[in-house]
Amino acid sequence: MTAVPLASSNLERRYRAGSSHEIVAVRDVSLEISSGSFVALVGASGSGKSTLLALLGALDRPTSGTVRVGDQELSGCSDVELARLRRRMGFVFQSESLIPRLPAWENVSYPLVAQGIGEPSRRQLAESLLDRIGLASRFEALPEELSGGEQQRVAVARALVGSPEVLLADEPTSHLDAESAERTCALFREVHSQGTTVVVATHDPELVESATRVVTLEAGRVIDDQDGRDDGPEETVQDAATIR
Amino acid sequence: MSAFVEIARTGCASIGRHPIRSAVTIAAVLSVLVPYLVGMGLVEGIRQEALVAIGSADGPGAIALPDLYVAGSRFGRRVPIRLAAAEDIARFEGVVRVIPRIVGRVTLGKKDVEAVLVGLPQEELAEAITGATIGKVIEGQLPRTEPGGAPQLVLGSALAEELGQQVGGVIPPILRSSRGEKTPRIVGIFRTDSSMWQSRVVLTTFETAAELFDQQGLATDLLVHCRAGQPAEVSARIVREVRGVGDETGIGCEVILRSDLESLLPVGLGHRAGVFNLVFVVAFAVAILAILVISGFGLAERRRTIGILKATGWQTDQVLLRGLVEHLLLGLIGATASILLAFVWLKWFNGFWIAGVFVSGLETSPGIPVPFVLAPVPVLLAVLIACLLVTVGSVFSTWRSAVTSPAEAMR
Numbered sequence: 001m002t003a004v005p006l007a008s009s010n011l012e013r014r015y016r017a018g019s020s021h022e023i024v025a026v027r028d029v030s031l032e033i034s035s036g037s038f039v040a041l042v043g044a045s046g047s048g049k050s051t052l053l054a055l056l057g058a059l060d061r062p063t064s065g066t067v068r069v070g071d072q073e074l075s076g077c078s079d080v081e082l083a084r085l086r087r088r089m090g091f092v093f094q095s096e097s098l099i100p101r102l103p104a105w106e107n108v109s110y111p112l113v114a115q116g117i118g119e120p121s122r123r124q125l126a127e128s129l130l131d132r133i134g135l136a137s138r139f140e141a142l143p144e145e146l147s148g149g150e151q152q153r154v155a156v157a158r159a160l161v162g163s164p165e166v167l168l169a170d171e172p173t174s175h176l177d178a179e180s181a182e183r184t185c186a187l188f189r190e191v192h193s194q195g196t197t198v199v200v201a202t203h204d205p206e207l208v209e210s211a212t213r214v215v216t217l218e219a220g221r222v223i224d225d226q227d228g229r230d231d232g233p234e235e236t237v238q239d240a241a242t243i244r
Numbered sequence: 245m246s247a248f249v250e251i252a253r254t255g256c257a258s259i260g261r262h263p264i265r266s267a268v269t270i271a272a273v274l275s276v277l278v279p280y281l282v283g284m285g286l287v288e289g290i291r292q293e294a295l296v297a298i299g300s301a302d303g304p305g306a307i308a309l310p311d312l313y314v315a316g317s318r319f320g321r322r323v324p325i326r327l328a329a330a331e332d333i334a335r336f337e338g339v340v341r342v343i344p345r346i347v348g349r350v351t352l353g354k355k356d357v358e359a360v361l362v363g364l365p366q367e368e369l370a371e372a373i374t375g376a377t378i379g380k381v382i383e384g385q386l387p388r389t390e391p392g393g394a395p396q397l398v399l400g401s402a403l404a405e406e407l408g409q410q411v412g413g414v415i416p417p418i419l420r421s422s423r424g425e426k427t428p429r430i431v432g433i434f435r436t437d438s439s440m441w442q443s444r445v446v447l448t449t450f451e452t453a454a455e456l457f458d459q460q461g462l463a464t465d466l467l468v469h470c471r472a473g474q475p476a477e478v479s480a481r482i483v484r485e486v487r488g489v490g491d492e493t494g495i496g497c498e499v500i501l502r503s504d505l506e507s508l509l510p511v512g513l514g515h516r517a518g519v520f521n522l523v524f525v526v527a528f529a530v531a532i533l534a535i536l537v538i539s540g541f542g543l544a545e546r547r548r549t550i551g552i553l554k555a556t557g558w559q560t561d562q563v564l565l566r567g568l569v570e571h572l573l574l575g576l577i578g579a580t581a582s583i584l585l586a587f588v589w590l591k592w593f594n595g596f597w598i599a600g601v602f603v604s605g606l607e608t609s610p611g612i613p614v615p616f617v618l619a620p621v622p623v624l625l626a627v628l629i630a631c632l633l634v635t636v637g638s639v640f641s642t643w644r645s646a647v648t649s650p651a652e653a654m655r
Binding site for chain 1: 246247248249250251253254261262545548549552553554555556557558559560561562649650651652654
């Protein structure tokens with residue numbers, strides 16, 4: 001597996017709120033995320049973490065600036081190209097991201113339907129992934145029958161089903177109890193250790209501790225960027241905790 | 245191709261996963277299509293029976309029916325014609341045969357069942373019945389004129405059944421005329437392909453009918469058979485030369501050509517069917533709105549689901565295909581169920597309520613087996629309408645969600 005670098009240049013995203021008011025969620029963000037890194041985006045609520053993550057994950061289009069995934073610039077991509085690009089990335093939403101009425105295994109393997117993979121293969125893949133995250137026994141369970149932690153782990157499994165080169169996660173542990181959060185963090189570390197680039201927006205000190213780089217946002221701007229934290233993660237964890 | 249199949253499968257499976265939404269959508273389709281199909285089935289059934297009656301039906305049952313129907317005309321209205329006119333017309337060049345006929349309405353039995361009494365000359369009556377114009381006597385014999393005797397009648401089998409009558413029975417009430425009271429007697433029962441005739445027609449001789457209605461020397465109309473290519477000419481001559489009612493100036497004959505009947509029939513039925521269709525255009529519009537509202541109930545969930553699908557690598561066209569398959573299948577299920585229910589409504593419920601719209605004099609629950617034919621065109625139209633109804637009602641909202649960015653759809 002080859003991880004692709006992510007890069008943004010002078011990224012800006014504005015939203016219209018009401019008829020005259022405009023919110024600038026992300027402003028002038030330029031980032032380069034190298035292959036195989038584990039980046040934590042930290043910052044207070046409303047600082048632009050989720051918006052930046054959505055822009056990096058090709059889920060949203062910037063008002064101005066560019067996003068590059070590998071050698072592909074997103075602004076010039078067609079709908080089909082964007083869809084293909086998203087298949088190379090896994091995205092974990094903050095909450096309620098499972099499709100209601102679909103059992104766990106189908107939720108995990110649903111992205112593969114669009115790639116024409118038949119049900120037997122999908123079942124097999126979903127089974128191995130659910131087993132990997134400790135939810136093999138919940139194979140047929142519907143989202144409403146799963147706890148919040150289990151749902152989030154299923155969502156992570158879904159993000160991993162296409163063997164993504166980049167895993168993006170938006171506050172994946174925010175609604176979880178301590179044990180579930182710890183399991184999820186371990187899963188992210190495992191994925192990262194296998195060479196996948198991981199970008200996670202979080203308040204969770206344990207996830208921040210796992211990161212090799214911490215990018216701090218405030219009012220849509222990058223105010224701090226600590227790369228190569230293998231030697232001193234403690235300080236950044238403290239920063240993140242302070243921000244929270 | 246495999247992606248197409250897999251996506252189509254998920255679209256099909258989605259129907260079962262949203263049972264309430266699917267059931268309500270199908271119910272909306274049923275509420276529009278079932279009455280529509282019942283109405284169209286009745287129109288076609290009545291049209292085909294009417295075509296048989298005027299001799300326009302093709303096939304082995306096709307028979308030689310009159311070319312002209314001649315009645316008297318007074319103040320522009322059809323009135324009985326004097327019997328002597330038959331002799332005048334029979335002498336015209338191009339005329340093969342002239343048959344006087346009496347057609348009138350009678351009320352029979354304790355249930356006051358309304359029926360149509362048809363009186364034909366005895367020899368014509370035999371030919372009409374055995375020649376399959378009407379059908380065949382399955383029990384008893386043909387009516388005869390017996391001076392001083394009881395009027396002899398032949399009933400359609402369904403009418404006999406409704407009245408609880410058999411051969412040899414008498415039908416109240418006693419018919420009164422200037423010649424005294426008469427109690428008609430049933431001498432035969434006939435069966436025909438036309439359910440309307442079988443249920444409502446009473447046959448008797450011309451003389452008996454004239455006596456029963458107390459209209460001596462008159463006929464309701466004259467049935468004129470002409471040589472090929474002659475009807476128009478004969479018709480013109482009748483109008484020009486024959487006095488229908490008397491010798492007074494300005495009182496003449498009204499002639500209807502069979503070809504006119506054939507062209508008038510679809511117009512008459514078409515008018516009722518047109519009004520019926522108009523009502524259903526309105527119902528169609530209401531159903532679309534209803535389905536839009538139904539779609540709106542699950543809109544937030546669908547929008548979120550579409551956001552998830554797109555975020556996980558589904559293309560817009562794939563999302564649309566999934567929705568289209570789901571809704572087309574719902575439409576097909578709705579159409580199939582509608583066709584089956586319409587058949588049940590026509591066959592076992594006898595066109596309850598709707599039959600009265602098309603057949604004058606029928607009650608909400610028709611006492612006769614109503615004719616119906618579920619023709620291919622309305623059935624195909626129903627399938628088309630169902631698919632259109634469901635897809636128009638819901639694909640728009642799917643498309644709106646599918647073209648927005650996943651982040652927006654998930655928000």
